[in-house]
Amino acid sequence: MTSLFDAAVTASDAGEGRIAIKLRVNGQEREVSIDPRMTLLDYLRDVLHLTGTKKGCDHGQCGACTIHINGRRMNSCLALAAAHAGDEITTIEGLGTPGRLHPMQAAFLENDAYQCGYCTSGQIMSAVALLSEPCGASDDDVREFMSGNICRCGAYPNIIRAIQQVRRDQQKDAAPQPAGA
Amino acid sequence: MAQPQAAITQIGQARARIDGPLKVTGTARFTSDHNLPGMLYAVPVGATIAKGRVTAIDIARARQMPGVRAIMKRGDFPPMSHITPNFVEPLMADETRPPFDDDVIRYYGQYVALAVADTFEQAKAAADAVTVSYAAETPNVDPHLAAENTKVVSERGDAEKAYAGAAVTLDAQYAIAPETHNPIETHATVANWDGDELTLYETSQAVVNHRNVLADMLGLPRHKVRVIAKFIGSGFGGKLWPWSQSPLAAAASIKLGQPVKLVLSRPMMFHAVGHRPRIEQRVRLGATRDGKLVSLQHDYVNTTSILDDYEENCGEATPHMYSVPNLRVTSGLAKRNIGTPTSMRGPGAVPGLFATESAMDELAVKLGMDPLQLHLLNEPRLDEGLGVPFSSRHLKECLTLGAEKFGWSNRDPHVGAMKRDGMILGWGMAACSWLAARLDCSVSVELRQDGTARVASASQDIGTGTYTVMAQMAAEMLGIAVERVEVEIGDTKLPPGAVSGGSMLTASLVAPTEEAIAAAGKALIARLVAGENTPFSGAEPQTLAFKQGRIMAKDAQTSMPFAAALQTLQIASISGQGTGQGTFGAQRPKLSSHSFGAHFVEVTWRPEIARLRASRVVSVFDAGRILNPLAARNQIEGAIVMGIGMALLEGTEYDAASGAPINANLADYVVATNADVPALDVHFVEYPDYNLNALGARGVGEIGLAGAAAALTNAVYHATGIRVRELPLKLEDLL
Numbered sequence: 001m002t003s004l005f006d007a008a009v010t011a012s013d014a015g016e017g018r019i020a021i022k023l024r025v026n027g028q029e030r031e032v033s034i035d036p037r038m039t040l041l042d043y044l045r046d047v048l049h050l051t052g053t054k055k056g057c058d059h060g061q062c063g064a065c066t067i068h069i070n071g072r073r074m075n076s077c078l079a080l081a082a083a084h085a086g087d088e089i090t091t092i093e094g095l096g097t098p099g100r101l102h103p104m105q106a107a108f109l110e111n112d113a114y115q116c117g118y119c120t121s122g123q124i125m126s127a128v129a130l131l132s133e134p135c136g137a138s139d140d141d142v143r144e145f146m147s148g149n150i151c152r153c154g155a156y157p158n159i160i161r162a163i164q165q166v167r168r169d170q171q172k173d174a175a176p177q178p179a180g181a
Numbered sequence: 182m183a184q185p186q187a188a189i190t191q192i193g194q195a196r197a198r199i200d201g202p203l204k205v206t207g208t209a210r211f212t213s214d215h216n217l218p219g220m221l222y223a224v225p226v227g228a229t230i231a232k233g234r235v236t237a238i239d240i241a242r243a244r245q246m247p248g249v250r251a252i253m254k255r256g257d258f259p260p261m262s263h264i265t266p267n268f269v270e271p272l273m274a275d276e277t278r279p280p281f282d283d284d285v286i287r288y289y290g291q292y293v294a295l296a297v298a299d300t301f302e303q304a305k306a307a308a309d310a311v312t313v314s315y316a317a318e319t320p321n322v323d324p325h326l327a328a329e330n331t332k333v334v335s336e337r338g339d340a341e342k343a344y345a346g347a348a349v350t351l352d353a354q355y356a357i358a359p360e361t362h363n364p365i366e367t368h369a370t371v372a373n374w375d376g377d378e379l380t381l382y383e384t385s386q387a388v389v390n391h392r393n394v395l396a397d398m399l400g401l402p403r404h405k406v407r408v409i410a411k412f413i414g415s416g417f418g419g420k421l422w423p424w425s426q427s428p429l430a431a432a433a434s435i436k437l438g439q440p441v442k443l444v445l446s447r448p449m450m451f452h453a454v455g456h457r458p459r460i461e462q463r464v465r466l467g468a469t470r471d472g473k474l475v476s477l478q479h480d481y482v483n484t485t486s487i488l489d490d491y492e493e494n495c496g497e498a499t500p501h502m503y504s505v506p507n508l509r510v511t512s513g514l515a516k517r518n519i520g521t522p523t524s525m526r527g528p529g530a531v532p533g534l535f536a537t538e539s540a541m542d543e544l545a546v547k548l549g550m551d552p553l554q555l556h557l558l559n560e561p562r563l564d565e566g567l568g569v570p571f572s573s574r575h576l577k578e579c580l581t582l583g584a585e586k587f588g589w590s591n592r593d594p595h596v597g598a599m600k601r602d603g604m605i606l607g608w609g610m611a612a613c614s615w616l617a618a619r620l621d622c623s624v625s626v627e628l629r630q631d632g633t634a635r636v637a638s639a640s641q642d643i644g645t646g647t648y649t650v651m652a653q654m655a656a657e658m659l660g661i662a663v664e665r666v667e668v669e670i671g672d673t674k675l676p677p678g679a680v681s682g683g684s685m686l687t688a689s690l691v692a693p694t695e696e697a698i699a700a701a702g703k704a705l706i707a708r709l710v711a712g713e714n715t716p717f718s719g720a721e722p723q724t725l726a727f728k729q730g731r732i733m734a735k736d737a738q739t740s741m742p743f744a745a746a747l748q749t750l751q752i753a754s755i756s757g758q759g760t761g762q763g764t765f766g767a768q769r770p771k772l773s774s775h776s777f778g779a780h781f782v783e784v785t786w787r788p789e790i791a792r793l794r795a796s797r798v799v800s801v802f803d804a805g806r807i808l809n810p811l812a813a814r815n816q817i818e819g820a821i822v823m824g825i826g827m828a829l830l831e832g833t834e835y836d837a838a839s840g841a842p843i844n845a846n847l848a849d850y851v852v853a854t855n856a857d858v859p860a861l862d863v864h865f866v867e868y869p870d871y872n873l874n875a876l877g878a879r880g881v882g883e884i885g886l887a888g889a890a891a892a893l894t895n896a897v898y899h900a901t902g903i904r905v906r907e908l909p910l911k912l913e914d915l916l
Contacts, residue, residue, distance in 0.1 A: 017247060037302045046301060051214035052207015054414070056365040057447040061847035064365050092207035105205040109197050112811045115819060116644025117204030118211060118366040118414030139860070147854040150847065152365050153415050153644050154822025155815055156855045 026094030043081035052092035063149030066122035073129035092121035107162035115153035191657040195811035200648045209412040212369040217440040222301040224308040227290035231320035231518040231840020235284040243310040248303035254294040255281040258432040271390040276521040280425035287487040290452025320518035320840035328482040328513020335500040338507030343476035347467025355536040356907040358832030360457040366414020369444040372434035387680035411671040418524035451845035455523030458484040464540035474505040482513035486521040494529030498614040500566025503559045527883040538611035538891035564773030572872040575803040576777040583801040587781035596902040604785040607900025613888030617774040617879040618765035623676035624693040629754040632744035637669040640678030646812035660729035684880025691874035696759025702727025778802035780892035786900040805879035806869035817885035824889025826853040
C-alpha cells in the first residue's frame with residue numbers, strides 16, 4: 001500500500017483544500033481532485049458514480065463496501081482514497097456484467113444467494129477473494145471466512161452453497177485429466 | 182389458428198430471480214445510488230439529550246464552512262402538517278409529528294437541524310459544527326414496564342376462575358429487549374423539486390402510502406408528488422411508513438431548488454426510524470393432569486414514544502393457537518423517552534409466540550409430558566377466538582413431519598442427558614402462526630404484438646422476490662414463458678399497489694393480475710369482433726373467451742394467441758387493469774386465515790468454555806401453495822437466521838442518564854453472521870389456500886421468525902436446565 005504522501009498535491013487542479021490523486025479502478029487510470037477526508041468508498045460512489053459498492057455502516061462493521069485492493073479484499077469505507085494512489089482497485093463493476101457474469105456472480109444467481117441484493121456486491125467481492133485465500137474445505141470454514149459480510153436478509157445458507165459450488169467447479173477444472181481421457 | 186396447448190406451469194417452479202443479474206453485478210439501483218445533476222448532500226443533526234428543550238442553535242461556524250449551502254432549523258421552512266393515520270387511503274405513519282415541529286426534545290437523536298453542502302464530507306463536517314444548547318431533563322428509558330392503560334384484546338369463558346381451579350398451573354414472565362431492524366441499506370431519500378413536482382427516490386416498502394404522507398405533510402397535491410423505489414435494501418417493517426428524514430430532504434430541495442440526497446448513518450438507524458419496542462409479557466396456563474389446557478391468560482405491555490401510541494399486538498396468535506375454553510388476552514403501553522416504535526418482521530405474533538411457546542414448554546416440563554404431545558393434544562378444531570373454521574390449518578402435519586425429520590422420538594427428556602462429541606445437546610421445539618390476508622391492490626397488464634407482456638403495479642420488491650413472482654403469475658395466466666414478462670413496480674405513476682408488509686403482497690397480487698389480464702382479453706375480443714378481416718369478425722363477443730393468453734371460440738376447438746390477434750389487428754398492444762379487494766382487518770371474517778409451522782432446534786452447549794451454538798434446525802410450514810420454492814425457502818431461512826439473532830444476540834441498550842442507544846452500531850448491536858448459522862432444513866406441506874386467492878398462495882416473509890426464538894430457548898433449557906425468559910439470552914444467564 002502506498003502512503004498518503006505519494007498523492008501529488010497540486011494547486012492548479014485541486015482547488016482550496018483539495019488533493020489530486022491518480023487511481024487505477026477496474027483497469028482504468030483515473031485522475032481526480034478530491035477532498036482529502038474522502039473515503040475510498042465515497043470516492044467510488046460519489047465521484048466515479050460506481051454505485052455497485054454499497055455503504056452499510058461506514059465503520060468496517062458490515063462488509064457491504066468490500067472491494068479488492070491489489071487483489072485482496074478490503075472494506076473501502078476504512079480506506080482514505082488519497083492513501084491508495086497507484087493501487088489496483090477492483091469493484092463489483094470490474095468483475096462482470098449482467099450479460100457476462102463472473103462464475104461467482106452466476107453461482108449467486110443460480111443459488112438465490114441474496115434477497116434484497118444490497119450486501120451482495122460485498123458478499124461477492126469477499127467470496128471471490130476467498131478463492132485465493134487459505135480457507136479450509138468445509139462449510140464451517142467458509143462460514144468463518146465470510147463472517148465479515150453481514151446479510152441481514154439472512155441468505156447465508158445459499159451464500160455458502162454458491163461459494164462451495166464455485167470452489168468445486170474450480171477443483172474439477174484444476175484436477176489432472178485421467179489417463180486416456 | 183392453432184390448437185390450444187397445455188398450460189406452461191410456471192407456478193411452483195424453483196427459478197432464479199428475474200432481477201438477479203442486476204443484483205449480482207451491482208447494477209440494481211438503490212435509493213442512495215441516484216446521483217442527480219447539481220445534487221447536494223444533507224446530514225441531519227440529532228439531539229444529544231432525550232428529554233428537554235432546545236434553547237439555542239448556533240450555526241455561525243457551520244454556515245461559513247466550505248461548500249455549505251444551508252443550515253436548516255426550526256422556522257427555516259413553512260411548518261408541516263401532522264398526520265392522522267388511517268390504513269384506508271392509506272395514510273400511515275408511526276411518528277406523526279413532522280420534523281422541527283417544536284423545540285421539545287422527546288427522544289435522543291430527534292432531528293434539530295440539517296446541514297446541506299456540495300459534498301457529503303462538507304455536510305458531515307458542518308453538521309458536526311452546529312452547536313445546540315438544551316434545557317435538559319432526566320429522561321425515562323426505564324426497562325421495567327408497568328402498563329399505563331390496559332385493554333382486553335380477546336376473552337372467552339372465565340380464565341381467572343379456571344386457572345384457580347386447574348390441577349396444574351404455570352405463571353411465568355417473559356421480556357424481549359428492543360430490537361432494531363438494521364437493514365444493511367440505511368434509510369435514505371433523494372428529493373428533487375423541479376419547481377412544480379416533487380420526485381422522491383425512497384427506501385420505502387409502501388410507495389403509495391409514502392406519496393400520500395409526504396404530500397399531506399408538505400401541503401402539496403398528491404398528484405404532484407412521485408415516489409420511486411425500484412430496489413430496496415430490505416426493510417423488515419422499518420421502511421413501511423415514512424420517517425422524518427424524508428420530509429426534511431424534501432423541504433431542503435424545495436427551499437434550495439436543487440436535488441438533495443440524505444442518507445442516514447448507521448447510528449441514526451437506532452434513533453428515529455422505528456424499532457421493535459421492549460416488551461414484557463406474563464403468561465398463565467392452567468391444565469388438567471393429562472395436559473388438556475383449561476385456561477390461558479396472556480398479558481403484555483410494550484414501550485411507546487411520548488407522542489405516539491404504537492401497540493405491539495403480541496396476542497395476535499394467542500386466541501387461535503390452542504384449544505382452551507377460558508382465555509383472556511390484555512395489552513398495555515408504557516411511554517418512554519425513546520423514538521416511536523414500529524412493525525418489525527412478524528410484529529405482535531413473533532414476540533407473543535416467544536412467550537406462549539416458552540410457556541407451553543414450561544408446562545410440558547411440569548406435566549412430565551413431551552412438548553410435542555402437549556401441542557398435539559391441544560390442537561383446536563376451529564378458531565376459538567373468532568368462532569369460525571380455519572381456512573386451512575395443517576399444524577398437526579407440520580409438527581409430526583418436523584418431528585420425524587428431526588428425529589424427535591430419540592429425544593431423552595432429561596436435562597443435559599444427551600451428548601455428542603463431548604458437548605451437551607439440547608433439543609427444543611415450538612409451533613408458530615402468522616396471519617394470511619390480502620390488501621387492496623391494483624395491477625395493469627399490457628399484451629404486446631411480439632408475444633411479450635408487461636405487468637405493473639405501485640408495489641415493491643424488498644428482497645422477497647416480488648419481481649419474479651409477478652412474472653411467474655402473469656406467465657402462468659397467459660401461457661407464456663416467464664422471460665416474456667416484463668415487470669414494473671416501485672413507482673407511484675403505476676396503478677396503486679399494496680404495501681410490502683404483513684406477508685400479504687403475494688396473495689394481494691393474484692386477483693388483480695387475473696382481472697387485468699381478463700380486461701385486456703375482453704378489450705382484445707371487442708377489437709377482433711369489430712375488425713373486418715379477423716377470424717372472429719362479426720362474432721358475438723359472449724361466444725368468445727380469453728384463456729391462457731388465447732382467444733377461443735367457446736364452441737370450437739380453435740384458438741388464437743394474443744400476439745397473432747394483435748398482429749392481425751395491426752395494433753402494437755392492448756391493456757387492462759384489475760383491482761383486488763383486501764381482507765386485512767375485516768371485522769367479522771367467515772374464515773380464520775393463517776399460516777402455521779413448527780421449528781425443531783438443536784443447540785450444543787460446552788459448559789467448560791461457556792460456548793452455546795445453534796447446531797441444527799428443522800422447520801416445516803403450512804403456508805399455502807408455494808409459488809417459487811427457491812425464493813420461499815430463502816425467506817424462511819432468512820427469518821430463522823433473524824430468530825437466532827433475536828434469541829441469542831440482539832438488543833438495543835438505552836443509557837439511563839442520556840437516553841442514548843449506546844450500542845448504536847453493528848459491532849455492539851450484534852446480528853447473526855454466517856458463522857452463527859448452522860445448516861437449516863426447511864420443508865413445506867403444500868395445501869393451497871383457495872379461500873385466499875385463485876393460486877392458493879400465502880406470503881412467507883414472516884412465519885419463519887415466529888416461534889424460532891422459543892424453539893431455541895426451549896432447547897437451551899433441555900441442555901442446561903436454565904429457563905431463558907428474557908431475550909436476548911446472555912451467557913452469564915447460563916453460568
